Amino acid sequence: MPNAWGGIPAHLDLVNTYGKPTTQRWITEGGVKFQVPTPQAMTSKQQRAQARGFVVSTLTALSQGVDKPFPFSLPPLNEGSTFFGLLTRDWAPNAAFTAETAMTAALGHASYVGALPGLPAGVTAFAFDDGDDQVIALWAENPTDVTLDLGAGKVTRTTIVGASDQLTSADGRYRLKAQPDPTYLRVHGTQVVTGKSGLRPVTSTRSSVTLTPAQRVVVAQRYGDAARADSKAQGYRLSGDEANTVDVQLYNLNDVPDRRPARRGGQRMADGDRSAAGHDPRDVVGDRAREGECRPRHGDGRPRRAPGGRGLRWSEDVALGGRDHRLLRRGYRRPRAFRRREARGAGRLHQHH
Structure with missing residues (x-):
């Protein structure tokens, strides 16, 4: 039996030793990388090698007991001159995208x-x-x-x-x-x-947990033109010596929008004011801060308290169409705290020390 990813058996041994029988075995970043500097496109030879590599590694992972292998990555992504992505820079399918789709349909x-x-x-x-x-x-x-x-x-x-x-x-x-x-x-x-086969049977990962409206709001990083050229250096690598600003997009996965007024730069937004992507930034539901879902906790679920017994205070400032999730650093000097503030077209996540 081939072993395209030699590390899989060792990782599964750790899960079998320390996990539960129901613990899922996932590979979250599998794939093939190539040297394709921006703005070049993958050659046909590279595309074929990427497609072959994705499929063979997925089949091998399944044969070794992995429940779900995930390819990395779907969107076009450059780390320096190293390119990942099942989609081209123009968001068209690479051969690997087609191969993944065909494999999924063929295997059932x-x-x-x-x-x-x-x-x-x-x-x-x-x-x-x-x-x-x-x-x-x-x-x-x-x-x-x-x-x-x-x-x-x-x-x-x-x-x-x-x-x-x-x-x-x-x-x-x-x-x-x-x-x-x-x-x-x-x-x-x-x-x-x-x-x-001797492998564990594949079990469903569906949960009976009912998500709150706040948990159905997704905040995802928005990559601008500068970040696409080198995503690691300009996209998601944070500086430890100065404040970091990250553009984010909001996705409301609830059935209905939230029409509570939002603030932009301390001012109430006008009706019909929309982001550059065409979304109304007020269409966001949730108040994780108020619900206590964002509050830092210990491993046993107890709320984490600040030094000296002082509890953390949470803001309820209206922002991003719902409420802010930021920590108020009153009497508690954490190395880093985050606050979100809305900017036109996208939210901005500010990191302070």
Whole structure:
């Protein structure tokens, strides 16, 4: 079995030792990086290598017991001259985006069963259950002729970019050429690999917790033109010696907007005043400060108190269409405290020492 990410077994051992049986195994930043300085675009060779790398690493991670592998990253992202992203600088799909989409559709539930035995060296074939069907993901380090006994007269073949066709065989054996780009073979109603993989069954991550209106408001960083050129240096790397200003966007995921008046620079906003993105900044619901959800807490849930027994005070200043989440540093000198203030077109998060 290939081990595209050698660190996975060691990380899973830690989770198995210190986590719970229900602890999910996620990979949050998997992918392939290339040297593509701004404003250059990825070459066709780089795009193909990125697509192949994303798919092979995802298949391998699933075979090793990872519940959910996440690619990094969806939007175009430069760290210096190093480029990540499933989308181009013009927000069009790269080949890797298409490959991820095709893989997701081809595998379905993607419950890993095991590897097909008896294959030539350098060839990999993983079997995944999807209901009554089984999907074989096949690839090779170099183009290699293989014969697969799939025990079915008809299978559906899907390429790495999602093109599908039907293959037939009188004896259930298929003579194929395994390529570096993975191919998916859906065997309808037949289990080619039987038994159990020995991995934990994939469980749902859905929660019965009901989110409050405040928890349905998302604050996301807004990357301007300058930040796109070098996102790490100009986007999310914070200075430890001076104040940092970060542009943010607000997303209200509640069913109805909040029409409480908001302030901009200490003044009440006028009706119809909208941001550059076309959103009314008042359409934000929530008061985490008032609800106590943003208050620093210890590991056991007890509110964290300031030195000398003085509790932290929370502001209820109207800002960002809801209420501010900032800490008031009265009698409590934390190294860093944050306050948010609205600016035209976007909020601004100010960090002070």
